[in-house]
Amino acid sequence: MVENRPVLRFIHHLTLIAGVVAVAFPLYVTFIASTHSLESILSVPMPLLPGDQLWANYSQVLTAGSTRGAQAPVGAMMWNSLVMALAIALGKIAISLISAFAIIYFRFPLRNFFFWMIFVTLMLPVEVRIIPTFKVVSDLGMLDSYVGLTLPLIASATATFLFRQFFMTIPDELVEAARIDGAGPLRFFWDVVVPLSKTSMAALFVIQFIYGWNQYLWPLLITTDEKMYTVVIGIKRMIVGGDALTEWNLVMATAMLALIPPALVVILMQKWFVKGLVETEK
Amino acid sequence: MEKRVVFRSSWLPYLLVAPQIAITVVFFFWPAFQAVFYSFFLQDAFGTQSQFVGLANFAELFRSESYLNSIRVTAVFSTLVTVMGLAVALALAVAADGILRGALAYKTLLIWPYAVASAVAGVLFAFLFAPSVGIISYVLRGMGVDWNWVLRGEQAMLLVVIATVWKQISYNFLFFLAGLQAIPRSLIEAAAIDGAGPVRRFWTIVFPLLSPTTFFLLVVNIVHAFFDTFGVIDATTQGGPAGATQILVYKVYYDGVKAADLGGSSAQSVVLMAIVIALTVVQFRYIERRVQY
Numbered sequence: 001m002v003e004n005r006p007v008l009r010f011i012h013h014l015t016l017i018a019g020v021v022a023v024a025f026p027l028y029v030t031f032i033a034s035t036h037s038l039e040s041i042l043s044v045p046m047p048l049l050p051g052d053q054l055w056a057n058y059s060q061v062l063t064a065g066s067t068r069g070a071q072a073p074v075g076a077m078m079w080n081s082l083v084m085a086l087a088i089a090l091g092k093i094a095i096s097l098i099s100a101f102a103i104i105y106f107r108f109p110l111r112n113f114f115f116w117m118i119f120v121t122l123m124l125p126v127e128v129r130i131i132p133t134f135k136v137v138s139d140l141g142m143l144d145s146y147v148g149l150t151l152p153l154i155a156s157a158t159a160t161f162l163f164r165q166f167f168m169t170i171p172d173e174l175v176e177a178a179r180i181d182g183a184g185p186l187r188f189f190w191d192v193v194v195p196l197s198k199t200s201m202a203a204l205f206v207i208q209f210i211y212g213w214n215q216y217l218w219p220l221l222i223t224t225d226e227k228m229y230t231v232v233i234g235i236k237r238m239i240v241g242g243d244a245l246t247e248w249n250l251v252m253a254t255a256m257l258a259l260i261p262p263a264l265v266v267i268l269m270q271k272w273f274v275k276g277l278v279e280t281e282k
Numbered sequence: 283m284e285k286r287v288v289f290r291s292s293w294l295p296y297l298l299v300a301p302q303i304a305i306t307v308v309f310f311f312w313p314a315f316q317a318v319f320y321s322f323f324l325q326d327a328f329g330t331q332s333q334f335v336g337l338a339n340f341a342e343l344f345r346s347e348s349y350l351n352s353i354r355v356t357a358v359f360s361t362l363v364t365v366m367g368l369a370v371a372l373a374l375a376v377a378a379d380g381i382l383r384g385a386l387a388y389k390t391l392l393i394w395p396y397a398v399a400s401a402v403a404g405v406l407f408a409f410l411f412a413p414s415v416g417i418i419s420y421v422l423r424g425m426g427v428d429w430n431w432v433l434r435g436e437q438a439m440l441l442v443v444i445a446t447v448w449k450q451i452s453y454n455f456l457f458f459l460a461g462l463q464a465i466p467r468s469l470i471e472a473a474a475i476d477g478a479g480p481v482r483r484f485w486t487i488v489f490p491l492l493s494p495t496t497f498f499l500l501v502v503n504i505v506h507a508f509f510d511t512f513g514v515i516d517a518t519t520q521g522g523p524a525g526a527t528q529i530l531v532y533k534v535y536y537d538g539v540k541a542a543d544l545g546g547s548s549a550q551s552v553v554l555m556a557i558v559i560a561l562t563v564v565q566f567r568y569i570e571r572r573v574q575y
Contacts (some may be wrong), residue, residue: 003474008380017379019370023451026406029417031411045420090515095301102298105289114299121310123562127509127531131538131547132313132320152309155302168285175287185289214399216513221539232399236517239405248409255402260365262397267390274456277396 003052004032013044027259034058034253041248057253066238072226073093074234074254079214080149081230082261087150088212089205096159096204097197101189103160104167105175135222152216159204162279167193203276206269210262231258237272300303314555320548332545339549348525349550356529359443359508367447367503369494371454376484378455378460389459400445400510404517407445411535429492431519442527450506454499461495462488501565507519508557523533530554 011130033041051167062075076086083218087238102108133152142148170193219230229237235258238251266273319337323332343349355563374392397401410418412432420431466486473483512531514522521528521536527561530537535555538547 005480009382012377012380013384014299015373015425016381016392017520019374019451020388023392024449026403026410029410030406031290039344043416044415046417048417056387058384068426073392093348093436095305097296097424099302102295104488106291106295107288108292108295115309116301117306118302121306123558124310124555125509125558127512128534128558130315130535131315132316133309133543135316136309136313151305154307155310162303172285172287173427175285175289179287179289185291185294188289210483214402214513216399216401216516217535220516232513235405236401239408239517246442248412248415251372251405252409254403258402259398262399263394264396266394273393275395277453277456278460 007056012075022066030252030255033248036249036257038247038249053249057249058257061253061257065234066247068240068247072229072234072237074231074257076227077229077231077234078257078261080146081258082226083146084149084219084230085209085212085262087146088153089208090214091150091154092156092208093201093204094157095154096156097163097194097201098189100131100160100163100167101193103189104164107181109177118155118157118160120157121155126153129180130217137222142236143222144228148222149215149228150212153212153215156208159208161216162200162204163197167199169211170196199272200279201274202269202272203279205276206265206273207276209265213262234258287482305400307459317548317551317555320544321552324545329393340553343546343549343553351525352528352530353513353535355439355525355527356412356508359439359511359529359536360504362439362443363446363450363507363511364500366443367450367454368499370447371451371498372458374451375458375462376378376488377550378459380480389456392421392455393452395449398449399513400449401517403449404442404514405447407441407448408518411441428474431523433523435523438523438527442514442518443510445518446511449514454503457495457499458492461492465491500562505558505565508561530557530562 019213020102029046032048032050033046034057035054036047037056040051061073063073065071065073099114099118103111136146137143137152140148174192175188178192183191204280213230213233215230216232216236219228219233220236223229223233231254235251235254239246240252318330319405322336324335324338378388380387380391386395392556398406410416413419413431413432419429420542429437431441447539469487469491470483474485478486508529509531511529515527515529515532516535521532530550531554534547534550537550
């Protein structure tokens with residue numbers, strides 16, 4: 001604070017409060033809509049105070065799904081989302097950690113070639129190569145399976161870069177000391193590199209968990225069986241077209257269920273979230 | 283960037299990079315190669331025969347009115363998302379940087395939309411703005427606005443832009459705040475002693491010093507608007523009405539999956555890959571000389 005200007009500070013607070021309200025309003029309306037019966041939501045304007053159908057709506061979607069759209073229980077979809085998010089986050093961390101370790105701590109023919117190959121994947125998001133990737137997964141018989149949902153999304157250039165950058169900051173003296181003490185590369189990896197990388201792993205985990213949980217296009221393409229839907233896909237399948245036909249109370253209850261887990265991860269792990277966000281973009 | 287001390291092994295490094303390289307080859311390179319390959323072929327309706335047609339798919343693409351429309355729509359969409367998202371986030375970041383108490387609480391309350399899937403964000407806004415039952419539509423009607431994004435192209439565009447900006451603000455806000463906090467206090471204090479007011483200090487010192495962050499966010503937001511907004515579009519307008527919100531990524535999906543036009547969709551994939559590569563190169567060239575002046 002350079003100088004004391006109460007008016008300016010007041011404007012700053014006002015701006016921030018307006019921002020917080022604008023950001024929170026859609027969430028508030030979603031929550032309200034998830035606590036009412038369909039009839040009271042369809043009465044225009046819809047109520048803006050909580051109703052008494054909270055338990056009825058949430059237990060309905062968790063165990064049975066909607067009645068007019070997809071009739072798959074959202075509880076099972078949340079399990080699928082969780083499996084997908086965890087497999088992608090942990091898988092990415094694991095394979096990026098070892099490939100970055102190989103590229104930093106070894107000299108071998110093709111090293112630069114491999115690094116270049118990983119780098120290029122940064123430029124090929126799944127959205128631009130939808131059809132051929134779908135075809136590969138279908139030829140491998142991976143449609144409607146957890147492997148098909150997660151494996152194609154596990155290779156990640158950003159995670160490899162993050163670890164590569166971090167490994168460059170580990171002092172060479174540690175390697176020398178390890179080698180003098182007779183430790184091989186794998187021993188060094190487990191006893192020095194992995195413990196030192198814990199903060200980077202936590203940061204990466206938050207970002208990749210959200211990435212995995214929120215995947216939309218990929219599960220939309222490769223899941224046809226309702227048992228394999230993730231919760232984000234489930235919401236979409238509940239909207240049957242036409243404002244008045246959709247069971248908005250159930251859709252909004254499902255939306256709450258879809259956004260609470262990743263939002264909790266962001267808020268509870270805020271420190272790692274900010275670190276992960278800033279560092280993966282370097 | 284090379285390590286001075288390394289380990290020696292003739293097989294271990296290959297084993298360690300193998301999982302990542304295998305996945306990259308199977309799910310990135312092979313499909314990308316196929317996209318390029320198919321973009322030179324024309325398939326019949328049953329996918330049984332294909333004929334080499336050279337660049338005909340591309341020529342067809344750039345002659346087709348719907349593709350040119352999609353390019354225009356993408357340009358408008360990404361410009362609106364980037365400009366609005368950056369302006370709002372910068373205002374909030376400046377405000378959060380300028381207060382003493384409560385900054386952390388505001389920050390927490392502003393960053394959580396990052397966690398919301400773009401498809402879910404689309405559903406929330408589709409509900410708020412639903413023509414007959416939406417609460418904001420009700421208010422707009424009360425103000426005399428004839429609101430129906432299901433029929434009106436420009437309103438549909440506005441809807442997807444608002445949903446995207448809402449989700450993207452948290453990201454921009456965090457980077458702007460970090461950029462603002464990295465500006466040396468001494469410069470601002472010196473300007474204050476010389477009599478420059480807050481507005482003048484912002485435009486002559488803060489904004490120029492923030493330009494690396496702004497430029498970085500500009501590129502990231504364009505990439506985001508191009509490629510990560512499929513969920514918003516599919517959950518709300520599905521490209522409609524009459525192609526008014528059919529951005530390039532949505533068109534690749536629509537032509538390839540719904541219309542089963544393999545050659546045309548592959549040609550579009552190749553064009554998109556060229557765009558991503560160009561944007562990535564811009565981003566990395568900039569990061570290499572990330573200098574403050």
